[in-house]
Amino acid sequence: MAIELINLEHTFSEGTPFEHKALDKISLTIDTGNFIGLIGHTGSGKSTLIQHINGLIKPTGGTVVVDDLDLSHKDTKMAQIRRRVGLVFQYPEYQLFEETIEKDIAFGPTNLGFDKEEVSKRVVEAMESVGLDYNEYKDKSPFDLSGGQMRRVAIAGVIAMKPDVLILDEPTAGLDPRGRDEILEEIQTMHDKFKMTVILVSHSMEDIAKYADKIIVMYKGKVEFYDSPSSIFKESERLIEIGLAVPQVTELMKKLKAVDPLVDEGIFTVEAAKEEIMNMIRRRNNV
Amino acid sequence: MFKDVTVGQYYPTDSIIHSLDPRTKINFTFLYIISLFLINNFTGYLVAFLFLVGIILLSKIPVMYVVRGIKALLFIILFTVVINLFITPGTPRFEFWIFTITEEGIALAVFMALRLIFLVTGTSLMTLSTSPIALTDGIEYLLKRVPIVKQYAHELAMMMTIALRFIPTLMEETDKIMKAQKARGADFESGNLFARAKNLIPLLVPLFISAFRRADELAVAMEARCYRGGENRTRMKELAYNKRDYAAYFITILMVVIIFLTRYSPI
């Protein structure tokens, strides 16, 4: 399921004094099965971009093609798009509304027109994917849960639609560090298991570094970089200039490189950093 | 899409009308409405018209904005005109089939139309030239002078302020929830009336719950900032009349007197 953005443009309030160009001539292709990290300063257009991918916002210029489906084409049915592209918004727990968790998760698949049997099968699977026990939780009110659990129910509500592409806008905001890791691990597992394409919007360079195989960097409505994490985090000056940062270990490697030119600065996980430093120390001890 | 709603279509300019004390404008509007109902002939309407045009010019608000209010009520105004044309008894002027239009009918219809148009324009003018916040301050001050109501004046004004403060926030929230549910396949655009009403539940339930939650957090935050009602409370800005307000009051009273006198005019 490739996603192709061709000269995508979006201008809010076109033709009024409040006119604002949020996306400017964006062209890129996201290959099937990728885990994409999407980063950018506040207001750079991340949310606007991802809403185009499932047709919630119509482009004011250019097109979006998901697989063979041209989203700006008149005959394209919204249901077809939603079936392929699932979108989890920021603070998704605020969209829960049903009496029971089971009913709430079933909302999406029911809207897509699946029969009862299929829907309940999907609900069971989705709850399992986010680590909620079906029998224990299905009849509880979603409002009786803790914040982290509500977040999981909301994510399950989108997973149950079995999208080929899953987009998440800052899914871990406000959770404690363990809760953060757990949710991201679950997403990673789903990505591996269902070969789902994942697009993760996050402000945490460390999280993006840990999970993404490619990163899109947005700046003022344009794509600044679109590359592998190791090449992107090499650009630390530019990243800082456009209001972002690099993971702490990348910063460290850069500073070490200043004294030992053999150090690789394209490193962004603790694991790799450890290896690199061990190598460095070995080198020095040999001299 | 909803980001910049200003309640009341406030149209800011640097005019003298805008800089008047809100109480002046509220009182003027009341007296103006009363005068409109006092008018009983063309001279009266002419005077009211001249006053209105004068104020519009002073306010520097484009005429288009001022008369926009008429559009909202156009249908009912037209209907009222038609009804008045046909049902008023008096000297017949035109007759066809079973309908008779009388001279009195024509006069009444024109008067009614003028009165409604002047009413809409005059009141719109006040809300266009006064920000909702200033309006709230003015209303609070005036309510403090009304017996019984006066003990609640502060609370009422506080409510209006908070409501104004949260309208943009809740509008954005509406937009967000709507999109989130659409992403889950919800459909807000098709189906018959009842289906549509029912489809709004996934939007409205989270919206109300979110408002309840906000109200709760806000109450705690206000309490933490030592809020305890209107007693012993001071204000950073007190409303104060200027010279131009006194001038405006003078002109307002002049208008009422002149309009009252036009009742004795022959036409």
Added chain:
Amino acid sequence: MKDVISIKDVTYRYIQDEEENTALNEVSLNIKEGEFLAIIGHNGSGKSTLSKLMNGILMPTSGDIKIFDLNTKDPENIWKIRQSAGMVFQNPDNQLVATIVEEDVAFGPENLGVSPKEIRQRVDWALDIVGMLDYKKQKPHQLSGGQKQRIAIAGILAMKPRCIILDEPTAMLDPSGRREVINTIKHLNKDEKMTIVHITHYMDEIVDADRVIVMEKGKIAMEGKPREIFSQVEKLTSLRLDVPQITELAFELSKEGIDIDSNILTVDEMVNQLWQSN
């Protein structure tokens, strides 16, 4: 130095559907004048409950809390307590009352019955400290999250408190907003000599604190300087928390037998240590 807040054997229970839920269990804690105290802990560990007790919004089920020697249980003291221990909450939207920035900042002093002239001075002063003086005529909904949160802080400052309690003030902000708020907090502590209690889930925000409290299930599980706390990586992980990436790296390296302090907090420290010791 004097204690600003003293908490003694405090227990707090929420009553929910006839069931009691102990949110805080026999907690004791003293906070000194001018201290920058950070509180961390898993979701539901009782951080917010503790902060609301400090401000007299909740009353302890048992035990005593004193703010500048005033017991929060005594209704006579409550306004004095709230004035001297101001509180900032998580959601910047839900604490702003007025439709214009300066009027919102004036809300607190207006409630205290301060004279109009002095309110004016305090509002300008408070907005200046948080760096938002240029925005005083703006409408709150046109500001970014970080700016709104700074207005909320200014609103508390205008009440001239001696201590500010911030309950996850950065949780809903993006990195630039977070940076703005954190810098403001540090400025208040260093230059205005204000006592700060800062609750957060972000480990990098507490590196500069004087003292860190780690909460677990309604109890204080750890207490110490950031360095002492962060050197216990495994214990923190078992409490659902983590450490800055750099500290984790130091920990991993020292496990490999490399001679390095396992309580490193910044990149520069790490560079220095790697350079000097090896």
Added chain:
Amino acid sequence: MYYSKKGGERKDIMNNNIRKLTYTSLMIALVFICTVVIAIPSPLGGYINLGDAAIYISSYFLGPALGFLVGGFGSMMGDLYLGYVPYMIGTFVIKGTMGIVSGYLFKKDKFLLGILFGLIIMVLGYYVFEILLLQNVLSPLVNIPFNGIQGSIGSLVGYTLIQAIKKSKLVASI
């Protein structure tokens, strides 16, 4: 009233009045929003707004007195926004009364009666007000069908919503 299940123990310096104030204010904002932005196209042309539904919800959860304020102020601000300035006072009285009466009947557990009376008050109220405004009894008749449909949809949505919010167990009445 208190959000979040049955709520915490608040022995009570907690001034319940502040909570009443903030809930009322937020509901005023919601009635406004339901009046001006959440609209369904109507078979008679124009749009049906859901302001009435929001009034029923408020009067159900906040009771008659606050229901009066919410209905009155929220709808009055809607008129201000939509350009119906001359209707503002009438709307304040009519929608306020709707809030009081339905709130009172809801409290007595007369659920359907509350909604029915609300509907009648709205339709009749506007008729009477327009007689005063337009100074004749005939022309205001044109608005009756429109108000009737508007009110019925509002009642229906209000009814369903109250049920749904009640079931969510999130809110207990004041």
